[in-house]
Amino acid sequence: MRYFLGWSRKKIASGLLVTSVLFVGACSSGEVGSNGGSSGSGSNSGQVIRIAIGTQDQVINTAVGGATVRELELLEKHLPTDGKYEGVRYEIEWSSYTSGPPITNKMLANQLDIGLMGDFPAVINLIKFQQEAKDANSVFVGTLAYSPTGAGNAVVVPKDSTATSLADLKGGTVSVPFGSAAHGMLLNALADAGLDPETDVELISQAPEVGGASLRTGQIDAHADFVPFGELFPFRGFARKIFDGAQTGVPTLHGIVVRTDFAEEHPEIVVAYLKAILEANQMFREDPEGISAQIQEWSGVDKEVVYMFLGPSGLQPLNPTIGEVQVNSLKNSIATLTKLGRLDNPVDPAEVTNWIDESYLLQAMEEMGLDYDEVVATAEGYQISGEDALTGEAITDPKQAAQFWVQGEETVRSFASIGNMVKALVELQAEGQAANVMFVHDHNNGWKLFAENSYFVSNGDQVAAFLIEADAQTYAASNGGQITAFRGLQDLYAARLPLLAGAQR
Structure with a gap:
């Protein structure tokens, strides 16, 4: 049994505790959950639990929940070791992809338990599990980073291009990773600009690294992509941004989806992973330059670009919660995909609320002694402050x-x-x-x-x-x-x- 958005936070948190204990009791008499002490039997010695996580190292929105957790071994720090987990050996498998769709394919094949991806890929993931999977569904358990206006997705052109707006791309070739959050943004933006994506431009699918090479060599007129490439390519000097996803005013996010069979069998592990993300978020806020430099080493994305997205007053707040804006982002993704005929079987956007479960995050906060509202306020209030480095005056705006x-x-x-x-x-x-x-x-x-x-x-x-x-x-x-x-x-x-x-x- 799961509790979804709409229940009080108190009910959700306590619900997970009860569910966890009942599940453990049903699985093995004499054992209790990881919050309730040790069975002392050592009967789990030699048992191996796989935790397979698919991330996108170059997508800065997933960098704190992906590379940072992996490289600093924060998940290992929070994994349960008592109760039904006493004596088990964890086999953590990390794999990185260039976009969300391959992660969904691996999750459907039961080769990944947890996936990190953008809003459009996430709803496709949720829908595919509902419509195609026989042994499990997937559930959206938390946000990595988000923008209430759509900042992060962008359209860039070669540095010397004369184009200054999407209208200037009529008759041109535009590449984008198909099935990505940027793909959805581009389809919306072209329509808003009065361009038919089917006839007015030639859309081709290119991964970020291919799109970047195509921009350098002038093989395409524009490239649309997600975080961080709309900023990374201009920073590296070979592209210029002509459209920012924030111009759509439509929220966007990257978040966490989990196979329900894994979450139901190992709720404590999902909680542990979310605790690792909460700690990683705090570490980044305490030392944004230092963690940005480390993420550069792990991902190859320049530290200045990482800082631009996730640092103070950055483009993407590290808010792990699933509030109204995040829900609307997922709903809008379904509505857009349906409108553009990109879903084989239409889905009511309201269905997304049935695929969201914030209880694991609430349990993680409770175990870490964190208050939900304070977590939100800290993330949203992470702004440039202090004294002016030239004059010493206070930075008030x-x-x-x-x-x-x-x-x-x-x-x-x-x-x-x-x-x-x-x-x-x-x-x-x-x-x-x-x-x-x-x-x-x-x-x-x-x-x-x-x-x-x-x-x-x-x-x-x-x-x-x-x-x-x-x-x-x-x-x-x-x-x-x-x-x-x-x-x-x-x-x-x-x-x-x-x-x-x-x-x-």
Whole structure:
């Protein structure tokens, strides 16, 4: 028996405890669950329990629940060792994939017990288990990271492309990993832009690494992808973002699906895995630069891109809960796939609530002494704060703040405004140093942006950043400001501060 969303949190948490004890009692007399002590019989000695987890190492939304848990051995730390688990040997099998659909195939074949994937692949996973599997279903047990607006998915073009909007792609070739969260975003976005995905563009399926190579060689006009490639490819200098998933205003997420037969037989292991994720989330918030650097080693994704997504005021909060926004993300995925004819058998989006079970997460929080509402508040309140690295003033508005990461330094420097950041950067360069990356936020929407790939409007000391050129033009027309690229902004500030390298020291 499972308890789903809609039940009180107290009932859900206690329900798992009761279910676990009843299950253990039915399986073996004389043993109790992992929360209730040891049987002392040692009868499980030699028993092997497989825990097979499919992750996506290069997908930064899964990096904390995947590579971080794996490499820091956090799951091993939380696995039960008493009661029915006394004397057992755990065989943890990790495998990484480029997208969610292969993970679903492995789960259906009972080769994976737990899968980490985006919203569109997750609902396909849930639906396929309902419609095709004979021996088990799958259940959505928690979120890894999410965006309430859809930030993270993106469409990029080659660096020297003249395209500035999706409308400019008419008649062109666009690649995307079919069946991914980005695929769903692209189909929606093209339709919103007045383009028919079947006739106005040629859609081809390419994994991220293939799409990146195709962008470099000019074999495609655009590539749509999920976290982190819409930021990673521009950061590496061969692509430019023309559409952000946040422009859809439709929430997106990556989360955790589990085979129900595994969850029902080993609820304590599912709880242990979620405890490992809760600990990994906390470790990241305590040392975002350090964990970002480690994730770079484990995944090959540049630490600056990891930090952009998951650091303070990042694009994707590490909120493990399944709230209304997360549920709506899954419902919308079903509705979109149905509307576009991508499901063989239509499914009522409301069905998704029957495939969600937050009880394992609630039990994990209870065992770790965590309060549900505080976990949510901590994740959502993880914003840029502290003092301006140039002036010492308090940073009171994270969405007006800016940051840069100096080459060779372990921590990011934060500033209360874009102007202060640029002044500090000019000083830094005058001293012969350089920054790996500069971060700003979209003036209208608060999205975190790479400064070098943004449009700016300056009017005296007032500077605003924008992802979309048209937004910058509208803002400039309203306040009389000047539109410039980041390089031009630096030159403007350098001209105002001719004595930086000398007299001001």
